[in-house]
Amino acid sequence: MNEPIKLKAKDYKSSVKPIWCPGCGHFSVLNALTKAFAGLGIDKDDTVLVSGIGCSSRLPAYVDSYGFHGVHGRGLAIAQGLKVARPDLTVIAMGGDGDGFSIGGNHFLHACRRNVNMTYIAMDNEVYGMTKGQASPTTPADWDHSKLTPHGPGVRPFKPAALALASGAPWIARGYSGNPNQMARLIAAAIEHPGFSFVHVLSQCITFCPEQTDWKAVVHEREEEALVDADEAAQLFLHEDGFQTGVLYNAQRATWPPSVPEPQSTDITRGFSV
Amino acid sequence: MSTQPLADFLAHSVELESEARERYLELAESMAAHHNDAVSEFFLRMAEESRLHLEEVGGIAKDHDLPELKAWEFQWPDEESPETTSYEAVHYRMSLREAMLLALDNERAAEKFYASFARSSSDENTRKLAAQFAAEEASHAAQLVKKLGALPADSGQHLEEDDDPHMPE
Numbered sequence: 001m002n003e004p005i006k007l008k009a010k011d012y013k014s015s016v017k018p019i020w021c022p023g024c025g026h027f028s029v030l031n032a033l034t035k036a037f038a039g040l041g042i043d044k045d046d047t048v049l050v051s052g053i054g055c056s057s058r059l060p061a062y063v064d065s066y067g068f069h070g071v072h073g074r075g076l077a078i079a080q081g082l083k084v085a086r087p088d089l090t091v092i093a094m095g096g097d098g099d100g101f102s103i104g105g106n107h108f109l110h111a112c113r114r115n116v117n118m119t120y121i122a123m124d125n126e127v128y129g130m131t132k133g134q135a136s137p138t139t140p141a142d143w144d145h146s147k148l149t150p151h152g153p154g155v156r157p158f159k160p161a162a163l164a165l166a167s168g169a170p171w172i173a174r175g176y177s178g179n180p181n182q183m184a185r186l187i188a189a190a191i192e193h194p195g196f197s198f199v200h201v202l203s204q205c206i207t208f209c210p211e212q213t214d215w216k217a218v219v220h221e222r223e224e225e226a227l228v229d230a231d232e233a234a235q236l237f238l239h240e241d242g243f244q245t246g247v248l249y250n251a252q253r254a255t256w257p258p259s260v261p262e263p264q265s266t267d268i269t270r271g272f273s274v
Numbered sequence: 275m276s277t278q279p280l281a282d283f284l285a286h287s288v289e290l291e292s293e294a295r296e297r298y299l300e301l302a303e304s305m306a307a308h309h310n311d312a313v314s315e316f317f318l319r320m321a322e323e324s325r326l327h328l329e330e331v332g333g334i335a336k337d338h339d340l341p342e343l344k345a346w347e348f349q350w351p352d353e354e355s356p357e358t359t360s361y362e363a364v365h366y367r368m369s370l371r372e373a374m375l376l377a378l379d380n381e382r383a384a385e386k387f388y389a390s391f392a393r394s395s396s397d398e399n400t401r402k403l404a405a406q407f408a409a410e411e412a413s414h415a416a417q418l419v420k421k422l423g424a425l426p427a428d429s430g431q432h433l434e435e436d437d438d439p440h441m442p443e
């Protein structure tokens with residue numbers, strides 16, 4: 001038998017060219033994802049990327065796999081349905097902080113709770129990039145760049161990792177667009193995790209939040225092993241600075257749906273007997 | 275990187291040049307999509323230079339059995355390979371001068387990377403080849419310095435645009 005041809009990261013890119021702003025962190029996620037695919041030798045024909053709406057949600061179009069550009073905030077619902085119907089596929093949902101934590105916030109909580117065997121990548125630039133720079137649930141309270149919130153949103157931002165943990169996500173990592181090689185490793189590990197794996201990516205929007213270019217100086221890699229204890233992880237996620245990267249939490253939990261034996265015809269007949 | 279220094283060095287060199295080329299192409303395309311034609315054309319030229327260098331390195335590498343490394347297994351002095359333009363360093367309104375200064379930083383970082391192998395590899399062939407690559411990067415850098423000196427005075431101006439990325443009033 002012939003050896004399968006090993007694909008390089010760029011072989012996983014489609015011929016559609018991104019229209020993201022030069023410098024957008026989402027480019028780095030595209031590169032990290034395709035590097036992870038190359039590292040794992042992922043089969044394009046068995047892989048589906050599902051997204052919502054936003055600059056970040058355009059990503060599936062740029063990858064040469066199956067893709068579904070869904071409705072705003074609904075990528076996770078579509079992706080879970082797909083994975084349950086076709087457990088043989090590698091399913092990766094993705095989108096932005098607006099898509100995943102505002103309009104899609106409820107789906108995020110329940111996806112963490114449900115624990116379907118798939119990956120979710122949230123590209124967090126703390127802003128609605130596509131609609132020209134409004135505050136999102138992760139925007140700092142005093143961010144005053146938008147005319148809709150001239151004094152800043154004035155409410156404390158979500159902590160996506162803490163939310164994911166509280167909602168039951170068994171595997172949580174954080175990456176940074178300034179480090180696509182590390183992010184590739186995290187995404188590869190997320191894909192290999194047997195359950196719902198959440199990759200929170202700090203993905204700068206240099207157009208509406210130019211101050212995010214400073215992230216490079218504050219992002220730091222977590223040296224320690226991923227936590228397996230939920231109480232310890234809760235302490236970490238509630239008190240951390242939000243800039244540490246790596247696999248932060250790694251627990252095992254039964255996935256959904258549970259495997260039940262196929263009903264036999266005799267079972268069905270028995271169900272109707274009086 | 276020690277069991278087979280030359281093959282490891284070549285694997286890193288091929289990756290360095292191909293990543294530099296990929297990033298320049300990606301940036302050239304997105305600069306063109308955002309109508310910064312001067313910077314787009316410059317990045318395209320840099321991509322072509324990287325392609326030529328990649329061809330040269332690839333020509334040498336093809337006679338060696340290179341290790342197949344995953345993206346995260348390469349050992350770079352920084353987060354990314356040295357000649358790769360950082361995302362957060364670019365902006366769609368950046369001037370040609372700023373773009374050239376970035377490219378100059380890239381050439382110098384690549385030169386430094388190769389020079390460190392030229393100095394400290396345990397293998398003589400690696401040291402020789404690395405010194406050759408370092409010299410080539412140094413000559414690219416010198417060419418860029420010359421071009422920067424010849425730039426017209428307004429080359430530092432940021433791109434004007436009709437559609438500022440701010441919220442409508």
Ligand SMILES: Cc1ncc(C[n+]2csc(CCOP(=O)(O)OP(=O)(O)O)c2C)c(N)n1
Pocket residue numbers: 053054055056057072095096097098099100103123125127128129130131136
């Ligand atoms: C139902 C619906 N409501 C609102 C919108 C407008 N809309 C488009 S993208 C977006 C937010 C995008 O922000 P985010 O998900 O953070 O992605 P980014 O562009 O920042 O990557 C909004 C509110 C929409 N497309 N559909």
Ligand SMILES: [Mg+2]
Pocket residue numbers: 054096097098123124125126127128129136
């Ligand atoms: Mg966003």
